[in-house]
Amino acid sequence: MLATIQTVGPVYPLYPKALTFTLVMAIVMVAMGLYQRNSPRESWQYARLVASFIFGFAVVTILFYAIPDLFLGRGVFGLTFVLAFLGILLARLLYNQLTGRKGMKRRVLVLGAGTRAAKVNALEREGNGRQGFQVVGYLPLQGGHQFIDKSKIIAKTESILAIARKHHIDEIVVGVRDRRGGGLPVDEVLQCKIHGIPVVDLSTFFERETGHVQLQSLNPSWIIFSDGFARGSMRDITKRLFDICASILLLLLTLPVMLITALLIPLESRGPVFYRQERVGQGGKPFMVLKFRSMCTDAEKNGNPQWAGQNDSRVTRIGAFIRKVRIDELPQILNVLRGEMSFVGPRPERPFFVEQLTQQIPYYSYRHNVKPGITGWAQICYPYGASVEDAMEKLQYDLYYTKNHSLFLDLIILFQTIQVILFGQGAR
Structure with a gap:
């Protein structure tokens, strides 16, 4: 045994190799969308x-x-890849099997059976069994109309704590708007929390389960008292240092691509290579965003700003390609270096649209609490939008990012942006 150990030598030189392998594979799998919230169907996962x-x-x-x-020797190298692939494949097969079983889901009791509680019911149906929770039942409260099927209603014949214990409840969701005057038995709910059963409101529940902040259930008090929506100097410094280092590196790496793009654009459409446009940044301050021109020079000859539509005739052929693979956004690295933008954040909008959307969508101005980004949580979670309804949907993801932004979340978004580029999602 001693001779074997002496022949093999110390194990520690393998650590850098193992760490390199692990980091590369983790980044690649995140970039391929294998760890996104709304995972593709099983067959696509394995592909x-x-x-x-x-x-x-x-x-x-x-x-x-x-x-x-x-x-690393070819034999060990090949064996490592085979074992890693089989291990991850087996783990995913087991995970997909187990998550489909009710016994592996959190058992949820919803207080209320009105319109807000019905949203939980709709969310469960949309999940098609892939969500991480199972609604055991809905407990109607006094003075509220019922919008839930009677088969899912639990009659209040005893205390909420007794009902929760009887049905092995893991979590209670408060599905009423006014938690003090809406018939909510505060003392009973407090007893549940004291006895170790988590109690959450509807906004917190939806944020956790969907990865966005639902506007319909949002109220100012939740924004004030919930965790998040805070800025710290250390977080801002860390993010700024990351932006500067990443900008310099990315400029060097993409310089050949940018030079080729700059040569190709004038060949199809005469005019400037770059396109400058006023956008609204952090704190509502305007700045000039820089992009490669992807449309004809008279794209807005009528003088009215307009969103890009599906198969927009104003987009040139080269422009369509650089928009699809996001090359048109590369000059914004200079905006990041100047401190006007960050790599990750809500996409900046034009003042014309911001004024309209602020009037039509509640809490829209909250997205300006952080720096706008080249990519963002909304960009990887929701396709390109060209309407007020789309802007409202995207705002829910922007608010989630504004509330929870961190360097770790930024890295996840950056890696998943690669997946968006590879599969051509959301470009017009």
């Missing part, structure tokens, strides 16, 4: 898993040969 390992194999191979200290 993306195979694609991730093929691409990851190529990246790791290049790194191992480019950096001599990371070199």
Whole structure:
């Protein structure tokens, strides 16, 4: 045994190689959309898993040969990939099987059976069994109309705590608007919390389960008293340092692509290569955003700002391609360097649209509490929008980011943006 140990040598030199392999594969799988909130159907998950390992194999191979200290024998290298693929495949098969079982879901009791409680019912139906919770029943409160099927109603024949224990409830969701005057038995709900049963309001429940802040159930008190929506100097400094370092690196990496794009644009459509447009930034301050021009020069000859539509005739052929793969956004790296934008944040809108949307959509101005970004949570969670309704949907994701933004969330968004580019999602 001692001879074997001496022959093999110390184990610690393998740590950098194992760490490199793990980081590369994790980044590739996140970028391929294998860890997104709304995962694709199972068959697509496995197809993306195979694609991730093929691409990851190529990246790791290049790194191992480019950096001599990371070199690994072909036998060990190949065996590592095979075992890793089989292990992750097995783990995903088990996860998909287990998450479909009711015993693995959080058992939820909803207080109320009105319109707000009906939203929980709709969310459960939309999940098609993939959501992480199971509504055991709805407990009607005094003075409220019922919008829930009678088969899902639990009669209040005893205390809420007794009902929760009887049905093995893991969480209670308060589904009434006025928690003090809407018939909510505060003392009984407090007893549930004291005895270890979590109690959450509807806004918090939807935020956690959907990854966005639902406007219909939002109220100012929730914004004031809930965690998040806060800015800290250390967080701002960290984000700014990350933006500067990433901007310099990305400028160097994408310079050849930007030069080629700058040469191609005038070949199809005469006019400037770059397009400057006023947008609204942090705190409502206007700034000039920089993009590669993807439309003809008289795109707004009538003088009225307008959103880009599906198959918009104003978009040139080269413009359609650079919009699809997001090359048109690359000059905004300079906006990031100047501190007007960040890599991640709500997309900046034009003052004309901001004025309209602020009047029509509640809480719209809250998205200006953070710097606008080249990409954002709304961009990876919701397709391109060109209407007030789309802006309202996107705002729900922007508010989620504004409330929960962190460097970790920024990294997740950046990696998942690669997936959006690869699969051409949301471009017009």
